[in-house]
Amino acid sequence: MLIAQLTDLHMRERGLPANRVVETNALTERAFAAVAALRPAPDVVVISGDLADRGEAGAYELLAHLIGHYLLMPCYVIPGNHDDRAKMRGPLGRYMPGADEFLHFTVEDQPVRLIMLDSIVPGQPHGALCATRLEFLEASLSAAPDRPTALILHHPPINTGIIHMDEMKLLDDGAFAAIIARHPQLRGIWCGHIHRTISGMFAGVPVNIAPSAAHTVSFDLSEGGSATLALEPPGFLLHRWQADSGFATHTVFVERYAGPYPFLG
Numbered sequence: 092m093l094i095a096q097l098t099d100l101h102m103r104e105r106g107l108p109a110n111r112v113v114e115t116n117a118l119t120e121r122a123f124a125a126v127a128a129l130r131p132a133p134d135v136v137v138i139s140g141d142l143a144d145r146g147e148a149g150a151y152e153l154l155a156h157l158i159g160h161y162l163l164m165p166c167y168v169i170p171g172n173h174d175d176r177a178k179m180r181g182p183l184g185r186y187m188p189g190a191d192e193f194l195h196f197t198v199e200d201q202p203v204r205l206i207m208l209d210s211i212v213p214g215q216p217h218g219a220l221c222a223t224r225l226e227f228l229e230a231s232l233s234a235a236p237d238r239p240t241a242l243i244l245h246h247p248p249i250n251t252g253i254i255h256m257d258e259m260k261l262l263d264d265g266a267f268a269a270i271i272a273r274h275p276q277l278r279g280i281w282c283g284h285i286h287r288t289i290s291g292m293f294a295g296v297p298v299n300i301a302p303s304a305a306h307t308v309s310f311d312l313s314e315g316g317s318a319t320l321a322l323e324p325p326g327f328l329l330h331r332w333q334a335d336s337g338f339a340t341h342t343v344f345v346e347r348y349a350g351p352y353p354f355l356g
């Protein structure tokens with residue numbers, strides 16, 4: 092099974108670049124075209140938040156149009172801190188089946204079960220899970236203890252060393268970690284938000300942070316590092332599941348590069 096994870100599209104209303112320099116709508120379309128061209132095709136696409144840059148209704152309508160045009164496989168979305176729950180519901184409701192007050196739901200009809208979790212705090216850049224969402228997570232995991240499961244949420248629970256981003260990670264007083272640690276069928280935690288490809292561990296579970304399909308957060312691990320963006324190669328993750336060996340996660344670049352060339356001695 093192949094699951095493509097795209098993240099941090101930061102789409103805007105038609106014709107407006109994000110942060111004045113990033114043509115996020117065109118970059119999203121290029122990323123979707125790259126996903127559509129993959130062979131074998133992914134079985135599922137998940138988009139892990141910051142779908143829009145400023146929560147604009149027009150951005151969600153354009154995103155729904157692009158999903159419908161390019162992605163023929165099932166596609167699921169969750170919000171990020173740049174998103175607006177109310178404005179997402181109309182255009183993107185079909186990609187959040189079962190979402191209620193919060194935009195969380197599970198996907199049950201695939202070899203790997205997916206839990207799509209809403210980690211946003213409206214008006215705030217950091218993430219947090221209230222009692223309602225922790226209960227949803229616990230109930231979802233308890234409902235299928237024997238099925239391999241991946242958890243998708245926008246905010247990573249780990250520190251990355253990019254300090255201005257770590258200050259807006261998922262805040263957890265230990266309740267989230269305790270739930271994760273209780274459910275060994277959880278095989279991966281997949282996030283966005285950092286706009287860089289990063290892997291780590293949380294409560295014994297591998298964490299993958301996907302690169303943005305648009306701009307990157309500048310690579311700077313120094314104290315007081317500047318909070319700037321860069322235009323490194325955009326990409327996405329392709330999580331490959333094999334029942335007898337688990338997940339292997341590939342980074343795929345959107346743009347094409349020179350090659351392929353044969354291996355010659």
Ligand SMILES: [Fe+2]
Binds near residue numbers: 171
């Ligand atoms: Fe983002």
Ligand SMILES: [Fe+2]
Binds near residue numbers: 141173245283284
């Ligand atoms: Fe974010």
